[in-house]
Amino acid sequence: MTSEDKDLLVQALGTDEPPLHLDLDAIEARGRARRRRRGHIAIAATVLGVGAIAGAVALGVGAPSALESAAPGSLVAPTEREIAYCYQSADIGSTAPNQHVAIGLGGRDGRADLTAEIMQICSDSWRSNVYDFQPRQPAGTTYRVPQLVACVLTGNAANATEDAVGVFPGNETTCASLGLPVAKL
Template sequence: MTPTDKDLLLQALGTDEPPLHLDLDAIEARGQARRRTRGLIAVTTAVLGVGAITGGVVLGAGAPNAVESAAPGSPVAPTEREIAYCYQTADIGSTQPNQHVAIGVGGRDGRVDLTGQIMQICSDSWQSNVYDFQPRQAAGTTYRIPRLVACVLTGKAANATEGAVGVFPGNGNTCAALGLPVAQI
């Protein structure tokens, strides 16, 4: 909302009515945050849809893979590099809304390696609170970034792709505590 738009709104409300306490900047900031979140959700949904259509995610039975057979807390390279997850809490079994957010951005050929950028993406997301992982504060607030750790997800992670990186708030012991290997990124 431009300053002119604000002036017109205030002029339309008039001065003969009791004051209407509107924090126009906060309302505008919430709208911008919602648009960003909707945009990220749309991109993620599109990438996941294309991945599912093209058979990008294949779930199979058989011998355990390197991720499943790795000792919890040991370093392992992720096997799924086109999708990664930012987690609100160190909990891989939760199906609560907004517990984790899938991040996937396709290049021209629909493929991109996210593993090198996922720590920065999740850190930026915490700092701007784009996923509402923290209680909302005044517009323009910079949020606290918790210590983050990257683990490789196994089949035990609810609603997530096995072999992808999951970034959790925590420390060096978090991956082992979750029964996950540490991501080599």
């Protein structure tokens, strides 16, 4: 506290009050010491926490994600809400052109039924053959839509985002054969 601050305090209290015998410098010093101790405690807690997390990661300890622990073919809710994929065939390893098409979903909130939405988009895409998944027909032709299934993609899917929905021609056994869980509707 500066001398101006102290003068202002005396002025605010007035002269008709009994004299204050406060050692403002000592009070300020105790406050600084207390803040330093709190800072040191916070730093120590952070270092210990980071060390524990790093140790757990190094040992491979920790709860697996829902996707990692899901058996192929089991039902899992997708967590990636920004992007999904329509696949031409049931092949997650192919990097062939037009094997799968990314569909931007714009980060739907938790209330949107993401799986049903992407299933509808992919079904409409097959019906109009917008991605040339089928041989071209004369204009105005409605294309056959195969049975489609929504799976949750893992890190094994080539050029795709993990935990996103991938819609494939097939059924629930298709997801299992690809080593993927079925996406919850």
